Every structure is written in C-alpha cells, then in structure tokens.
Amino acid sequence: MNYPNELKYTKSHEWIKEENGIAIVGISDYAQDALGDVVFVNLPAVDDEVTAGQAFGDVESVKAVSDLISPVSGVVSEINEELLDAPEKLNKDPYGAWIIKVKDVSGKEELLDAAAYKEFCAQEAK
Amino acid sequence: MSELKRTCLYQTHLDAGATMVDFGGWDMPVQYPSGIVSEHLYTRHNCSLFDVSHMGRLIVEGPERVKFLQHVLTSNVMALKLNQAQYCIIPNENGGAIDDAYLYLFEEDNFFLVVNAANTDKDLAYLQEKIKSFNCTIRNVSDEWASIAVQGPKSKEMLTTLAGGVQVTEPMRNALNSIKLEGHFARIAKTGYTGEPLGYEVFIHTEDAKWLWNRLIELGAKPAGLGARDTLRLEAGLPLYGHEFGVDASGKEIPIFAVPVGKVAVSFTPQKGDYIGRAALEKQSAALKRIREEDFSDLTDLPRRLVPIALKDRGVMRAGMPIYKGDKHIGWLTSGTMVPYYLCEGQGITSRYSDETAKRAIGLAYVDSDIKTDDIVEVDIRGKRLHAVIVKEHMRVDSPPFARPIIYKLEEDEVANIDNNRKKMALDLIKLAQENHQWRQKKCINLIPSENTASKAVQLLCSSDPSFRYAEHKKSLSFNNEDIFYYQGTKFIDQVEQMLVEQMRQYLGCTEVETRVISGQMANTAVFSALMDWKNRYNRRVDAQRLGYIMHNHILKGGHLSAQPMGALHDYAAIDPVTEKRAVVAFPVCVDNPYKIDVEETKKLIDEYKPEFIIFGKSMVLHKEPVAAIRKFVDEQKLQTTIMYDMAHVLGLVGDYFQKPFAEGADIVTGSTHKTFFGPQRGVIGVNYKKDELKYGLWETIERRAFPGSVSNHHLGTQLGMLMAAYEMNTFKDAYQKAVIENAKYFAKCLKEAGLDVAGDPAISYTETHQVIVHVGYAQGPEVAERLEANNIIVNYQATPEEEGFTASGALRMGVSEMTRFGFGKDAFAKLAGLIADCVLNNRKVADEVEKLRSQYTEMQYCFSDAEMKEALDGFAKVIGL
Structure with missing residues (x-):
C-alpha cells in the first residue's frame, strides 16, 4: 500500500493536495483496494459548492457504493x-x-x- | 457474532489472497486479488472455480422418497431419470419459496438435494418435520462432500483431461455422471449458476477437494469469489434467494410464478397429488397466463413480476431502489450492479469475443405485472430519477461454448432506399445465378452429403412443360378404386407417375410406393400423420391421441430434424403423463462408438417402453442401422411396433453394398431423392403391406395423408425428372453404390493418413456409408468449414455426439456421392484428402489446386450417355428452347 508523503489524507480515505489556492482531491490507495473494482463515479458539476465533511459525489464498485x-x-473549479x-x-x-479541484477554499476537515x-x-484494517 | 463456518477450502482461499466475508454464517471469499471484474470476464472466456461447499447437501432415501419429494417440492420428481438433475423450489402453502434447490438422481435408490447455504438449517428442520408422515429419511451429508463449480468455455476440456479422456457427462444441461478424476471419485453435474453454456458442479469427497482445486488451477482455471458469482448470475438473469425469492422490499412474499425460472420448476401433474402450495400455485399460473395474454384486469394473484432491466442513463442500479413509471411507483430493483462483458467481432456463427471489454448497468426488477418489455421506466438512484428499460434478457446461453451478451439498443427506423430498376436487377440476377452455377458446378468440390447433381437428362426433364402444370388425383372406390384426376391435360403425367411408382417399387423391393410428397421431411410428416390417423380410426369424435412411445435417433447422436419432436414429429409425438416430457426415447449408442446403435441396450429399452413406432435413419450416418436385429426382437416380443427406416441420406445406397430395408424387416421406408439418389429434390414413401393384410389400411391412410393431406399439386416437373433418375439408378446402381462405399472408405483412410482425426471405427475403414466425419477441434467446425469454402471445398460443420449443438461443432461432415458421380476415384480422393489436410492443418491456400482437380472431372457418370442418348437430349433441349 502506497502513502505518498507530499499528500494529506482524511479519515474517510480521500487525499488532498493544495497548489496555488486550489485543492486537488482523490481517493487513497487504501480506499481503492477496499472498494475493489470501481465501475462508476458520480461527479459534481463545475461551480457546485462543496462542504468539508459532506458528500460531493460517490464512487461505485461492483459490490457497493461509497x-x-x-x-x-x-x-468546484474542475472535474476529472x-x-x-x-x-x-x-x-x-x-x-x-x-x-x-476546488477553489475558494474556506474550511477544512x-x-x-x-x-x-x-x-x-493499519488500525482500521484490524 | 457466533463463530463463522469454514469450508474445507478455507485455507486455500486465504493462501490465494482472497478477501473473506460473512455469507450466511460462512467465512467465504468474496473476491481474489485480481478483482470481481477480472474474475467475471475470465469465467466468460476461460474457466473459473467457485467454492460452493457452503451449500447444503442432503440425501433423501427410503421407500416413499418419491412420494415425499412430490409433496414438498414444486417439480415433478418422476421426470428425473438416472443421471439427471432438475431445478426445483421448496414451496410454502401460499405459493412462495422457502428456498430454491437442485435435485439430483446420481443413484437409483436416493435423491441428492442441494439447498442454499444460509437456508440449510431452516430447510432441514422444515423437511424433517414434513418427512414424519412418509416412510423415508432425510440427512445432511454436507460435511462429507465438497462442491466446486467449474464454469466457463474451457471447463469441459479441463475436466475431460482429469477424466483421462472419458466423457465427463452427456452434453445436455442437467446431465450427471459419476466418474473418477485421476483416481478420485467425483459426482459431476452439468449445471451451474453463471449462465455459462459449459459449466459443471463437481461433488467430491471433502478430503479430495483441495487436490481437485489445485489441479484445475494447474490446468489454467482461476478462482472466483462470491462477488463474481453474483454478477455472473445477474447477467444470466438467475434468481438469488433473499433477492428474487423470499420477500420483496415492502416485506410481501414474492410468488414463485413471479420469477421466470420459477414457473419452469413447477409441475401440476396429477402424479404430485395435492402437494404443498399447489392450490396457490395453480392460481398464480392462471394469473400468469392472463398476463401473458395481456389481460391485466385481475392481478391479485400475481401483482408483480421479475423482469430484467437495463439502465439507459449513466449510473449504477442497486437492490432496493424504487422504480417509477411517470408518477406511479411500480416496484423495486431486486438486484443490480455494473457488469463487464466482451465485445464481439465478426458476424454470425463464426463471431468471437474480441479482447475489448465494456461495462453495463443491469439489474432484475420486481415491477407491476402490466409492465412490458421495452417499457421505459425511471429508477430512483439516491434521489435522482434515471431512465431504464425493461428488456427481454441480458444474455443468451444457447450457443455453446460462449455466452452471448444481449445489449439493449433502440431500434432505428430503417431508411427505405430500394433501387427499383428492375430491368437492371433482372440482368444482375442472371449474372449472379450464372456465376453461382459455374462456381458450384465447375470450380467447387462439393462434399455436402445431402446433395448431388442430377444428370443433364434429369435437369432438362425438370425444366420442361410439366413444371408449370397442375395435377391432383385420388383413388375412388366408386370407380373400381382407380385414380381420378381433377385436371385436364394430365394423361402424360399420369403415365409418368405410374412408371415412377413401378421403378421405385423395384428399387426399394416393396409392394407400394407414394411419390407425390415433394421432400423427405414431407414424406415423414405424411407417415406420422397417417400413423396417428390409423391409431385413432375407431373414434374420430374425440381429440386424436398422438404417438408414443416413439424410438428414434437423438439429434445430438446424428438424428435428423425429420424425426425429432422439435422437427417433423412436433405435432405427432405424445407427452408421457408421468414424466410430462415427450414420449420419445432415443436409441442408446455404443460406449466405444457413439455413431453406432447399441443393439443389446436398445432391446432393454424396447422392453421397457414398448414403443409403438421405431424410426431408424439419421443425417450423420457412418453405420448400417440394425433393422433386422430389432425386427427379430420386436417379433419375438410380439409387439405391434411399426418400424420405419428414414433413408433420406442413404436412399441411393439401397442394395447389396449397404442395406435392403424391406428384406431386413422395415414396414415403411421414407427418403429424399437427391442426396445419394440421382433425383431432383423430392420425397418418397414405400411400404411392404400386401392387399390382404390389415395394415394395408395404413398404406391407404398414408396415400390420403400424402394427397390431400400434404400436397395438392405435387410439382410435376421434378416428378418427370425423377422418373429418369429412377431409370438411371435401377440401371447403374451396382457400379455406383460399390464406388460410393469404396470411395468413402478410401477417402477416410487418406484423410487419416494425411494427419486428420477421422471419426468412427478403423476396423470398418471408418464408414459403411457415403459419409466421412473428421474432428477439427471443439467448436472449430464453423471456422474450418468457412475456410474450406474459401478454398472451393464445400463441407458441413457438424456437432459430434459429444458436443452440445451446432454452435459447438467440432467436426466436418463430408459425403462422396456427388464427386463419385463426377468420376472421382481413388486417385482423386487421395489428392483431395491431401488438399483438405493442408488447408485445415497448415492453413495453406489451396483454392487453385482444388479448381484444377475439379476441372478434370466434369463428365457425369452413372447415367445414359451414349451417342443415341446425346442426340436425343440435344434435340429435346432445342425443342424446349434450353
């Protein structure tokens, strides 16, 4: 399992990288492994507001949705x-x-x- | 949480890196490191292993086991023969499912019942309570056996390897067998829960399970977990207890008839008596019938039904999501996810999975019964309404070795763009027909055993005036039983028909012949119809009884459609009320030679079924049929059985070099006149009943079922040509038949020596007929036949007796009659065998060499060809302007 040092992480397994006032968000290696095959991602639209600690979309594996x-x-300034x-x-x-990618960042988890x-x-896996 | 149960393969799953989950109290692998998508796809194109040892395995034994099972299951247990399995449901009194299950008859004296893992304790307690009133017992043998599902196109090959080449099971779904796999005893069922056309479930002693698992991995199978098992069964549209059976999202019980496979598992035979749930199920059945007739006035007994659903918008449907049509809530998803599938390349039977894959969001939906296929509905996916469509199916499983995904597409309006220049079209047609004629007649080597080319004389006669005329005639007792013709201008064709009948009587060696039927298949239906009419002749005021039991060659063993319930027997074969299946029984074949009828085993079946009708003859035919031996046995048993020999393929071989059907004891012979015989495409019926016999009445019935039963006008042009063909055959048959059989044997020998895998018994040089069968590899037949056609060699692809059907064809069927007629002898067949082997084995292009070989043999043999005949034909051609 890979945990790059230059990133920060949430307890809900997203990673975040901040560059020039823009926050880039993804899911961690641990998260993708636990999900299994990701088959669908529900994304917000550009200009949607997102709130720290709240859902902005979901990711579906064969078995479940998270x-x-x-x-x-x-x-939201950009979606992948x-x-x-x-x-x-x-x-x-x-x-x-x-x-x-998120602009006008105001609060953080x-x-x-x-x-x-x-x-x-490691604790969670036990 | 109580301790989770483990199967005997638990450690094997951990070692393979499986992710384990609690499944109904069992610690089971949900997926392995490669992931569900990859496991799903590997099953579809190769072979996966599923540990299904967690399922409950029960044995029911004792004198009243049948009576007990008829009472507690929905299916007709009497329909099971030894080494067959059936899907069934354990119903409750309301017509809901306590569980769904599979019932196996591996041994005559007990039944093996497999139930869902999570339900095993519940089922067993319930069944143990019910069994108290029956003189039999039920016990749980789950610990003694492991179950491994081996599923996917390569499964058969892998298990056959472990079986040392022995046939794993008969090719039909639900077939069973008990064999040794490299010395380990195994019970094998051709069943599965993945929708794979090729799939097996293997029951093996617990201590051997790990061995089998590892051996199959060595052979190339990969493990798959419950995740892939769920996506595979969803794609196949199979129900899962707790989703499609049990209770719906509102807590109401799902009726068995709401589930498509549910109704298949239910029997209402009187044999089952008043079994549990019967009354409720009969109401459901009646409701389903109304629904299918699109009468939605009363849906009380079946308010909702399970249907496959496909998402049109982007997203994923999940179990429990509500479904709407407009504002109306019409039901819920019961299962749903995104499943992967292979895109196909190519078209038709030779199309194959490509390496490219895609994904689709599909599910099963429990919706109002008035919702129809192609209806657009909306699924509430976490607050968003997305469009979905009700589809007929997600996948087809009837073209082994591969399952075929059915992807929903909107039908686009076809653009009307028809070129109406008919003059040009007419000229094009002439050009194309001419090219086709030249190709087939001059360049191709035709080895289709059901074809021949007629002589010039036959062809000219077929094209002359009678082909535009009409005739109908019928014997009339008022006129001394003479034929009365209903049309004028028919005196010539009347004479022709009388002469043809006389020639065919001589040829077949029988008393009466009917030549008006215009195909072999029609000859058979006329006979079947006559036999049924004859059987019911004393009471025509009630519905006529159909025929049964009928003994025939099964289609998978080379039998022809003209003697199958799905073919010409369709309206004539009875249903056995005990088994609720067709009253048709197939000739058993020899264990060491599936092309040959096993006479001793046949006698046992005749003794058991007392067939009223036996039909010999088939379309994949290497051997003589044992007419004499069976006639003798039937007579000894004093049975009134009618014996018919459908000689469609071998009509031109009647005689000393093959068989004399009437001399051997056949009552009736039918045939088509254009395969080994020299005629145009027609049929013929012969019988050997004499005027003073009771059964002469059957003959007269056959005549009536020919006309007016089957034809009015009987295609007079080809009847005229047929008379010439009969003259030719009666004159040249000795030389022709000898040459055909010798050529076939020699051709088989040369093909074998050239490295091809020739089917049949080497002791008789592989064949006793005009046919030669060559194995080219499982399911490779269509592609190889296509390749040969591109090289000017025309053959049939053919499923062998071990294969599941035409899409799995692993052989080529070839006949030597047409080329023999064009003068092919040993030299030519030796050369041809070499070219075929080179094309099949080395993929070499041989088209030019084939054309060259063909060009040396264009003169028709075994017909009148002296100067006098040539002059007569030239004159005739001139007169009729051809």
Missing part, C-alpha cells in the same frame, strides 16, 4: 471527466487519477499526514 467526502469547503468513461483509473493509479494516515489505516 460516498466521496469533501476534505474542504469551496467551489476522464473518470466517467474510465472509472477503473481510480484502481490503477489512485494518486494520478484526481477527482475534483481534520487532515492527517502520510505517517498518521498509514497508522490510521
């Missing part, structure tokens, strides 16, 4: 449309396959660094 929880509050046709990219490259998140996942 909400995507926004780590930040703000406005590639995922609509190729949701399996979330399995193959979870840190390359970002899901949304509790974020963990890579080491803390790794420890959190």
Whole structure:
C-alpha cells in the first residue's frame, strides 16, 4: 500500500493536495483496494459548492457504493471527466487519477499526514 | 457474532489472497486479488472455480422418497431419470419459496438435494418435520462432500483431461455422471449458476477437494469469489434467494410464478397429488397466463413480476431502489450492479469475443405485472430519477461454448432506399445465378452429403412443360378404386407417375410406393400423420391421441430434424403423463462408438417402453442401422411396433453394398431423392403391406395423408425428372453404390493418413456409408468449414455426439456421392484428402489446386450417355428452347 508523503489524507480515505489556492482531491490507495473494482463515479458539476465533511459525489464498485467526502469547503473549479468513461483509473493509479479541484477554499476537515494516515489505516484494517 | 463456518477450502482461499466475508454464517471469499471484474470476464472466456461447499447437501432415501419429494417440492420428481438433475423450489402453502434447490438422481435408490447455504438449517428442520408422515429419511451429508463449480468455455476440456479422456457427462444441461478424476471419485453435474453454456458442479469427497482445486488451477482455471458469482448470475438473469425469492422490499412474499425460472420448476401433474402450495400455485399460473395474454384486469394473484432491466442513463442500479413509471411507483430493483462483458467481432456463427471489454448497468426488477418489455421506466438512484428499460434478457446461453451478451439498443427506423430498376436487377440476377452455377458446378468440390447433381437428362426433364402444370388425383372406390384426376391435360403425367411408382417399387423391393410428397421431411410428416390417423380410426369424435412411445435417433447422436419432436414429429409425438416430457426415447449408442446403435441396450429399452413406432435413419450416418436385429426382437416380443427406416441420406445406397430395408424387416421406408439418389429434390414413401393384410389400411391412410393431406399439386416437373433418375439408378446402381462405399472408405483412410482425426471405427475403414466425419477441434467446425469454402471445398460443420449443438461443432461432415458421380476415384480422393489436410492443418491456400482437380472431372457418370442418348437430349433441349 502506497502513502505518498507530499499528500494529506482524511479519515474517510480521500487525499488532498493544495497548489496555488486550489485543492486537488482523490481517493487513497487504501480506499481503492477496499472498494475493489470501481465501475462508476458520480461527479459534481463545475461551480457546485462543496462542504468539508459532506458528500460531493460517490464512487461505485461492483459490490457497493461509497460516498466521496469533501476534505474542504469551496467551489468546484474542475472535474476529472476522464473518470466517467474510465472509472477503473481510480484502481490503477489512485494518486494520478484526481477527482475534483476546488477553489475558494474556506474550511477544512481534520487532515492527517502520510505517517498518521498509514497508522490510521493499519488500525482500521484490524 | 457466533463463530463463522469454514469450508474445507478455507485455507486455500486465504493462501490465494482472497478477501473473506460473512455469507450466511460462512467465512467465504468474496473476491481474489485480481478483482470481481477480472474474475467475471475470465469465467466468460476461460474457466473459473467457485467454492460452493457452503451449500447444503442432503440425501433423501427410503421407500416413499418419491412420494415425499412430490409433496414438498414444486417439480415433478418422476421426470428425473438416472443421471439427471432438475431445478426445483421448496414451496410454502401460499405459493412462495422457502428456498430454491437442485435435485439430483446420481443413484437409483436416493435423491441428492442441494439447498442454499444460509437456508440449510431452516430447510432441514422444515423437511424433517414434513418427512414424519412418509416412510423415508432425510440427512445432511454436507460435511462429507465438497462442491466446486467449474464454469466457463474451457471447463469441459479441463475436466475431460482429469477424466483421462472419458466423457465427463452427456452434453445436455442437467446431465450427471459419476466418474473418477485421476483416481478420485467425483459426482459431476452439468449445471451451474453463471449462465455459462459449459459449466459443471463437481461433488467430491471433502478430503479430495483441495487436490481437485489445485489441479484445475494447474490446468489454467482461476478462482472466483462470491462477488463474481453474483454478477455472473445477474447477467444470466438467475434468481438469488433473499433477492428474487423470499420477500420483496415492502416485506410481501414474492410468488414463485413471479420469477421466470420459477414457473419452469413447477409441475401440476396429477402424479404430485395435492402437494404443498399447489392450490396457490395453480392460481398464480392462471394469473400468469392472463398476463401473458395481456389481460391485466385481475392481478391479485400475481401483482408483480421479475423482469430484467437495463439502465439507459449513466449510473449504477442497486437492490432496493424504487422504480417509477411517470408518477406511479411500480416496484423495486431486486438486484443490480455494473457488469463487464466482451465485445464481439465478426458476424454470425463464426463471431468471437474480441479482447475489448465494456461495462453495463443491469439489474432484475420486481415491477407491476402490466409492465412490458421495452417499457421505459425511471429508477430512483439516491434521489435522482434515471431512465431504464425493461428488456427481454441480458444474455443468451444457447450457443455453446460462449455466452452471448444481449445489449439493449433502440431500434432505428430503417431508411427505405430500394433501387427499383428492375430491368437492371433482372440482368444482375442472371449474372449472379450464372456465376453461382459455374462456381458450384465447375470450380467447387462439393462434399455436402445431402446433395448431388442430377444428370443433364434429369435437369432438362425438370425444366420442361410439366413444371408449370397442375395435377391432383385420388383413388375412388366408386370407380373400381382407380385414380381420378381433377385436371385436364394430365394423361402424360399420369403415365409418368405410374412408371415412377413401378421403378421405385423395384428399387426399394416393396409392394407400394407414394411419390407425390415433394421432400423427405414431407414424406415423414405424411407417415406420422397417417400413423396417428390409423391409431385413432375407431373414434374420430374425440381429440386424436398422438404417438408414443416413439424410438428414434437423438439429434445430438446424428438424428435428423425429420424425426425429432422439435422437427417433423412436433405435432405427432405424445407427452408421457408421468414424466410430462415427450414420449420419445432415443436409441442408446455404443460406449466405444457413439455413431453406432447399441443393439443389446436398445432391446432393454424396447422392453421397457414398448414403443409403438421405431424410426431408424439419421443425417450423420457412418453405420448400417440394425433393422433386422430389432425386427427379430420386436417379433419375438410380439409387439405391434411399426418400424420405419428414414433413408433420406442413404436412399441411393439401397442394395447389396449397404442395406435392403424391406428384406431386413422395415414396414415403411421414407427418403429424399437427391442426396445419394440421382433425383431432383423430392420425397418418397414405400411400404411392404400386401392387399390382404390389415395394415394395408395404413398404406391407404398414408396415400390420403400424402394427397390431400400434404400436397395438392405435387410439382410435376421434378416428378418427370425423377422418373429418369429412377431409370438411371435401377440401371447403374451396382457400379455406383460399390464406388460410393469404396470411395468413402478410401477417402477416410487418406484423410487419416494425411494427419486428420477421422471419426468412427478403423476396423470398418471408418464408414459403411457415403459419409466421412473428421474432428477439427471443439467448436472449430464453423471456422474450418468457412475456410474450406474459401478454398472451393464445400463441407458441413457438424456437432459430434459429444458436443452440445451446432454452435459447438467440432467436426466436418463430408459425403462422396456427388464427386463419385463426377468420376472421382481413388486417385482423386487421395489428392483431395491431401488438399483438405493442408488447408485445415497448415492453413495453406489451396483454392487453385482444388479448381484444377475439379476441372478434370466434369463428365457425369452413372447415367445414359451414349451417342443415341446425346442426340436425343440435344434435340429435346432445342425443342424446349434450353
């Protein structure tokens, strides 16, 4: 399992990277593994508002659907449309396959660094 | 939580890296590291293993086991013969399902019942309570056996390898067998829950389970978990207890008839008596009938039904989601997800899965019974209404070895773009017909055993005036039983028919012949209709009884459609009230030679079924039929059985080199006149009843069922040509028949020596007929036949007795009669065998060599061809302007 150091993580297994005031959000390696084959991603629209700690979309595997929880509050500036046709990219490259970008970031969830998140996942797996 | 139960393969799953989940109290693999999508696809194109040892295995034994099972199951247990299985439901009094199950008859003295894992305790307690009133017992043997489902196109090959080449089961679905797999005893069922046309469930002693699992992995199978098992069964439209059986989202019980496979599992035979749930099920059945007639006035007994549903918008449907039509809530999803599938490339029977895959969101829906196929509905997916369509099916499973996904498409209006230049079309037609004629007659080597080319004399006669004329005639007792003709201008054709009848009497060696039937299939239906009429002749004021039992060659063993219940027997074969199946029994075949009838086993079946009608003859035919031996046995048993030999394929071989059907004891012979015989395409019926016999009445009935029963006008042009063909046959048959049989044997030998896998018994040089069968690899037949056609060699692809049907054809069927008529002898057949082998085995292009070989043999043999005849034919051709 891979936990890149340059990212921050939520306890609901999203990762977040902030660049020039834009928050880039995806799901972690641990999350994609637990979901299994991702077959569909429900994305918000550009300009939708998202709220930290609340669902902004969902990701469906063969077996189940899981909400995507926004780590930040703000406005969606871009969505990764590639995922609509190729949701399996979330399995193959979870840190390359970002899901949304958020601008006007105003609030944040509790974020963990890579080491803390790794420890959190290890606990959860037990 | 109480301790989860483990199957004997638990550690094997952990070692393989499986993700385990609680499934009905069992710790089971939901998926392996490759994931559900990959496991699903691997099942569809290769072979997957499923540990289904968690399911409950029960044995019912004791004197009243049948009576007990008839009472507690929905199915007709009497329909099961040894080594057959059936799907069934354990019903409650309301016509709902306590569980769905599979019933197996591996041994005569007990039944093996497999139930759902989570329901095993509940089922067993229920059945143990019910069994108290019956003199039999039920016990749980789940711990003694493991169950491994081996599913997918490669499953048969893998199990056959472990069986050391022995046939795993008969090719039919639900067939069973008990065999050894590399020394380990196994009970094998051709069943499954994936929709795979090729799939088996193997019951093996617990201690051997790990061995079998690992051996199959070595052979290329991959493990698949409950996740893939669920997506596969969903794609196949199969119900899962707890979703499609049991209670719906509102807590109401789902009636058995609401589930498409449910009704198949229900029998209302009187044999079953007043079984549990019968009254409710009969009401459901009546309701279903009304619904299917689109009468939705009373849906009380079946308010909703399960139907396949496909999502049109983007998204995924899940169990429990509500479904609407307009504002009306019409039901719920019972199962749903996104499933992967292979895209196909190519068209028709040679189309195959490509490497490309796609995904589709599909489900099963429990919706109001007035919802129809193609209705557009809306599914509430977490607050969003998405469009979905009710479809007929998600997948077809009837074209082994591959399942075929059915993808919903909106039918687009066909654009009317018809070129109406009919003059041009007429000229094009002439051109194309001419090209086709030249190709088939000059360039191709035709090895279709059901074809021949007629001589020039026959062809000219067929094209002359009578082909535009009409004749009908019938014997009339008022006129001394003479034929009365209903049309003028028919004196010539009347003479022709009388001469043809006389020639065919001589040829067949019988007393009476009917030549008006215009095909072999029609010859058979006329006889079947006559036999039925004869059987019912004393009381025509009630519905006529159909024929049964009938003994015939099964289609998978080479029998022809003209003697199958799905073919010409359709309206004539009775239903056995005990089994509720057709009263038809197939000739058993030899264990070591499935092309040959096993006479001793046949006698046992005759003793058991006392057939009123036996039909010999088939379309994949390498052997003589044992007419004499069966006639002798039937006479010894003092049975009134009518024996018919359908000689469609071998009519031209009647005689010393093959068989003399009437001398051997056949009552009736039918045939088509254009396969090994020299005629145009017609049929013929012969009988050997004499005027003073009671059964001469049957002959007169056959005549009436020919006319007016089957034809009015009987195609006079080809009847005229047929008379010439009969002259030719009666004159040249000795030389022709000898050459055909010798050529077939020699051709088989050459094909074998060239490296091809020739079917049949080497001791008789593989064949006693005009046919040669060559194995080219399971399901490879269509592709190889297509390749040969591109190389100017025309053959049939053919399913062998071990194969499931025409899409799984692994053989080629070839006949030598037409080429023999064009003068092919040993040299030519040796060359041809080499070219075929080169094309089949090495994929070499041989079209030019084939054309060259064909060009040396264009002169028709075994017909009148001296100068006098040639002159007469030239004159005739000139007069009729051809």
